[in-house]
Every structure is written in structure tokens, then in C-alpha cells.
Amino acid sequence: QMAILLAEVDKVARLSDGSHCPIILCGDLNSVPDSPLYNFIRDGELQYHGMPAWKVSGQEDFSHQLYQRKLQAPLWPSSLGVTDHCQYFSSCHPKRAERLKYSRDFLLQFRFCDIACQRPVGLVLMEGVTDTKPERPADWAPSVLEEDTLEPEPVFPRTVGTIQHCLHLTSVYTHFLPQHGRPEVTTMPLGLGTTVDYIFFSAESCENGNRTDRRLDQDGTLKLLGRLSLLSEEILWAANGLPNPFCSSDHLCLLASFGMEVTAP
Structure with a gap:
């Protein structure tokens, strides 16, 4: 789902020179901060091969289970038309369809075949309906060849165990309240505060001289x-959690203000 979402954003925001116009991406992404899915959106890369499926969103911990489903490459089929860089791919090559399709001209070749010209046994004779016999044209060819029914299938190179995107997104929120020394919370499922709602926007990367993580x-x-x-979470518990008399939703509102310099062409 995230790959298709990013492919749609790339399709809409991509400019003729290959760059992107400014992007604001908002939503409930069902993933917590610093989870693999969150880091993929922010950092533009995810190495998923062999990763337990439950770990992607970070919302649940099934590490205690003996048997765990692990992600394998490729993460989605090529028929989806989305590359491992989360972009739509348009070039195709022919592939034989599972269900044959025939053109009108191809079907008309059966009009004068032997079976069509043979009167079925027990056919009731009806004047003007079943009392005529089709006459074959002189140039009719008795051999019928199967029509070529090839359909296009996307063909593009796949990376092994890694997906990427080039939208350069970062979060409006830091997911931490330094004045309280507590994490930010956007919802409280089952009474536990967590962050799953985000506002991401286009930003430029800069050098990180002190930290590499x-x-x-x-x-x-x-x-x-x-x-x-x-x-x-503590403040929300003081207000009887979510929803409460002050907030009718089980999610808090996120709001951000942006400015953008527009230069005349």
C-alpha cells in the first residue's frame, strides 16, 4: 500500500526535469515513529528481506512466537507495475494471457468451417431459419490459425530485498515533548498512547556530522x-483518555503551517 501511495505521489508531483514539486503527505499510517515503515518514508530506503512481518509497523511485538512470517523478495509482483523505487513503470513486453481474447475478424473465420456447414442431427426444420445452408465463398481458407493473444507485462529490474523512494520527506513533528520528557501521542488504542498520525513534507538533506543513525x-x-x-499520554489520561468530553475523536488533530517562496518565471 505504501509503495502504491508513493508511486501515485511521484506520478503527480514529478516535473519535466525529473525533480518534484513540494509535497505534503498526511495520514494515519498505522506505524509508530522509528519503525521500519516510518524510517522508510523519512530516509527513503528499507532493507526488508528476512524481516519479521510484524516488525514493519512497530505496533505489535510477536517476537515471542516460535514461527514468524518473514518478508521475502520481491515484496510485490512485477504485474503491479511499480518498481522497487516506488515509481510506476510504463515499458512493457508481450506476455501470453491466461484468458484468450479474439478479434471479430478471427471469429468470422469459423462462419464457414465444416462444423458450421453441417446440419445438426435432430435440428427442427423451420422455414426461413433452419432451412438454409451457408455457402462458402470461393476464397475461404479452411485452415484456421489461432490468433496471437499476447498481452503486455511490465518488465524492469528488481532489487534484492531493498525498496527505495526519492521524495525526500521529513516529519513536521519530532514525536517527543522535551518539556515533559515524554513521547508525543496522537491516539490511545486500548488505553495505550502512541503516534500513528503524521504530516510529512518535502525537505532537503544536510550533512550530519555528529550522528550517522x-x-x-x-x-x-x-x-x-x-x-x-x-x-x-499522561496528560490525556488526566482528561480520561480518548475520546473525552473535550475531544470527540480517538485521534488528536495535527496542524502545521507552511510558507513557500514563489518566483516569477
Whole structure:
């Protein structure tokens, strides 16, 4: 689902020179901060081969289970038309269809075949309906060849165990409240506070001289001007969790303000 979403975003936002216009991507992604799926959106790469399926979103921990389903390459079939760079691929090569399709001209070749010109046994004679016999044209060919029924199938190279995208996204929120020393919370399923809702936007990468485990970003064309502060789990519990008399939804609202410099052509 995420690959198709990113492919759609790439299709809409890609410019003629190969770059992308500024992007704002919002939604409930059913994944927690620093999970493999979250890091894939932010860092642009995910090495998934052999990863337990439950670990992708980070919402559940099934490490105690003896048998765990692990992700294998490729993650989706080529027939989906999406490359491992989360972009649509248009070039195709012929593939024989599982279900044959025939043109009108091909079907008309059976009009004067031996079976068509043979009167079925027990056919009731009806004047003007079954009392005539088709006459074969002089140039009719008795041999019928099967029509070529090849359908296009996407063909593109696949990477082994890695998917990528080139949208350069970063999160509006830091997912941590330094003044409280607690994580930010956007929802409270089963009474446990967690973050699954996000606002991602286009940013430019910058050098990370001190840390190598996290990519640093700086504002690009989009300038983040401000955001609505989120709450911690403790504060929400003081308000009787979610939903409560002050918030009728089981998710908190996310809000961000952006500025963008537009230059005249």
C-alpha cells in the first residue's frame, strides 16, 4: 500500500526535469515513529528481506512466537507495475494471457468451417431459419490459425530485498515533548498512547556530522512556520483518555503551517 501511495505521489508531483514539486503527505499510517515503515518514508530506503512481518509497523511485538512470517523478495509482483523505487513503470513486453481474447475478424473465420456447414442431427426444420445452408465463398481458407493473444507485462529490474523512494520527506513533528520528557501521542488504542498520525513534507538533506543513525533535514522550498503541539499520554489520561468530553475523536488533530517562496518565471 505504501509503495502504491508513493508511486501515485511521484506520478503527480514529478516535473519535466525529473525533480518534484513540494509535497505534503498526511495520514494515519498505522506505524509508530522509528519503525521500519516510518524510517522508510523519512530516509527513503528499507532493507526488508528476512524481516519479521510484524516488525514493519512497530505496533505489535510477536517476537515471542516460535514461527514468524518473514518478508521475502520481491515484496510485490512485477504485474503491479511499480518498481522497487516506488515509481510506476510504463515499458512493457508481450506476455501470453491466461484468458484468450479474439478479434471479430478471427471469429468470422469459423462462419464457414465444416462444423458450421453441417446440419445438426435432430435440428427442427423451420422455414426461413433452419432451412438454409451457408455457402462458402470461393476464397475461404479452411485452415484456421489461432490468433496471437499476447498481452503486455511490465518488465524492469528488481532489487534484492531493498525498496527505495526519492521524495525526500521529513516529519513536521519530532514525536517527543522535551518539556515533559515524554513521547508525543496522537491516539490511545486500548488505553495505550502512541503516534500513528503524521504530516510529512518535502525537505532537503544536510550533512550530519555528529550522528550517522538519523538523517538531518533542512527546509527547502517549503518552510515550516509552526505546528500545533501534541500531548503526552499522561496528560490525556488526566482528561480520561480518548475520546473525552473535550475531544470527540480517538485521534488528536495535527496542524502545521507552511510558507513557500514563489518566483516569477
